[in-house]
Amino acid sequence: EAGVAQSPRYKIIEKRQSVAFWCNPISGHATLYWYQQILGQGPKLLIQFQNNGVVDDSQLPKDRFSAERLKGVDSTLKIQPAKLEDSAVYLCASSLGFPTDTQYFGPGTRLTVL
Amino acid sequence: AQTVTQSQPEMSVQEAETVTLSCTYDTSESDYYLFWYKQPPSRQMILVIRQEAYKQQNATENRFSVNFQKAAKSFSLKISDSQLGDAAMYFCAYTGANSKLTFGKGITLSVRP
Numbered sequence: 001e002a003g004v005a006q007s008p009r010y011k012i013i014e015k016r017q018s019v020a021f022w023c024n025p026i027s028g029h030a031t032l033y034w035y036q037q038i039l040g041q042g043p044k045l046l047i048q049f050q051n052n053g054v055v056d057d058s059q060l061p062k063d064r065f066s067a068e069r070l071k072g073v074d075s076t077l078k079i080q081p082a083k084l085e086d087s088a089v090y091l092c093a094s095s096l097g098f099p100t101d102t103q104y105f106g107p108g109t110r111l112t113v114l
Numbered sequence: 115a116q117t118v119t120q121s122q123p124e125m126s127v128q129e130a131e132t133v134t135l136s137c138t139y140d141t142s143e144s145d146y147y148l149f150w151y152k153q154p155p156s157r158q159m160i161l162v163i164r165q166e167a168y169k170q171q172n173a174t175e176n177r178f179s180v181n182f183q184k185a186a187k188s189f190s191l192k193i194s195d196s197q198l199g200d201a202a203m204y205f206c207a208y209t210g211a212n213s214k215l216t217f218g219k220g221i222t223l224s225v226r227p
Binding site for chain 2: 041
């Protein structure tokens with residue numbers, strides 16, 4: 001069974017530029033999550049989708065971050081414009097659908113903002 | 115709000131020995147689940163073990179086992195016969211029926227050959 005796929009694996013941009021990350025969840029998983037992990041910390045949830053609807057985006061900086069999950073499968077996370085403090089690893093995870101289901105993570109995208 | 119605390123930032127173990135990683139949590143929910151995730155330098159989060167709060171029996175997965183003390187809100191991970199490949203960051207995490215997955219700050223485990 002294929003795992004969660006993410007691309008790109010690494011991205012370096014300058015501040016004020018825009019960037020987009022892509023995630024393809026495990027087949028059949030209804031719930032998709034985007035996390036931000038700053039070096040030395042645990043992941044922090046940015047947004048949670050159930051199929052193609054948003055369940056929780058309370059910690060998403062909506063002035064610069066946006067995310068969508070068209071057709072309830074793939075998802076993209078965009079940052080525009082990027083700030084230095086956005087440097088982090090962005091992890092995508094998916095689960096079957098219930099809140100207590102195990103989440104399976106992708107390899108992450110390491111973003112460096114210069 | 116639910117919190118997860120991992121108070122030890124680093125630990126070291128000799129290869130083939132046993133090590134225990136500590137975790138405590140705080141919650142008012144009665145139905146919840148606890149996890150240990152491993153994150154090697156590649157940064158991919160890998161599920162190590164999962165424990166349902168309603169189960170009294172401690173979860174085990176090969177060389178990995180937990181000591182779940184519900185009353186004390188403690189959830190430690192024991193790694194037996196430590197291997198070089200066990201070196202990584204380990205995160206304790208909590209999720210409830212009405213709450214999102216919350217991670218601790220993590221602990222860096224090194225394995226000495």
